[in-house]
Structure formats: structure tokens, C-alpha cells
Amino acid sequence: MTSTKRLPQPVTELWDWQLEAACRDIDPSVFFFSEGERGAARTIREERAKRICETCPVMLRCRAHALASGERYGVWGGLAEGERRELLNRLRAETRAESGTSERALEPQSTGG
Numbered sequence: 001m002t003s004t005k006r007l008p009q010p011v012t013e014l015w016d017w018q019l020e021a022a023c024r025d026i027d028p029s030v031f032f033f034s035e036g037e038r039g040a041a042r043t044i045r046e047e048r049a050k051r052i053c054e055t056c057p058v059m060l061r062c063r064a065h066a067l068a069s070g071e072r073y074g075v076w077g078g079l080a081e082g083e084r085r086e087l088l089n090r091l092r093a094e095t096r097a098e099s100g101t102s103e104r105a106l107e108p109q110s111t112g113g
């Protein structure tokens with residue numbers, strides 16, 4: 001009998017959470033900027049999208065997806081693209097700092113002299 005353990009997970013299981021999304025029936029233009037949108041118009045649209053995200057039962061799953069997959073555009077999981085970039089940069093810096101700390105801990109200590 002052939003094993004199915006190594007087959008990829010069915011795609012529906014990866015995306016099932018979207019069936020519960022609060023944005024499911026909302027115009028995507030609320031979540032994604034249109035060409036030329038800037039300043040206050042962008043801020044107002046993003047705040048509207050984030051208010052929807054705040055009510056969403058799958059917000060953390062959505063955010064995790066957007067961060068893991070590197071979604072470049074739009075509001076996902078209550079974060080706009082710039083906020084996701086900042087969060088990822090901060091997490092990478094923290095990871096680098098932690099690994100630097102642990103690597104330094106392994107270095108031989110000077111006894112002075």
C-alpha cells in the first residue's frame with residue numbers, strides 16, 4: 001500500500017480559515033490601496049480595514065499567514081504593509097541579537113592580564 005504521509009497537505013486545509021474571515025463579503029478595495037492613493041485617504045481606508053480585522057475570528061491566523069508568506073500589499077491580520085515590514089524587521093533583529101548573545105556566551109572568556 002502506498003503511503004500518503006509525504007504528500008502535500010490538501011490546499012483546502014491551508015485556506016479553510018478564510019471561510020470565517022470577517023472580510024469575506026467586503027469589497028477588497030477596503031484592504032488594498034488603489035493606484036495613486038496617498039496620505040489621509042490611505043490612512044482612513046486602512047483604519048476602516050483594521051476595524052474590520054478587530055472583529056475577525058481568524059485575525060491571528062491571517063496575520064501569521066501574511067507574515068510567513070511575505071504578503072507585500074494590503075491590510076492583513078490588522079496590520080498594514082508598513083507595520084508588517086516593521087514587525088518582521090524587529091523580529092529579525094531580535095533573533096540576530098539573541099543568536100549573537102548565545103554565540104558570545106560560547107566564546108572563551110578573557111581572564112585579563
Ligand code: SF4
Binds near residue numbers: 023053056058075077
Ligand atoms: S484579519 Fe482582517 S484581513 Fe484577515 S481575514 Fe480577518 S478581516 Fe480579513
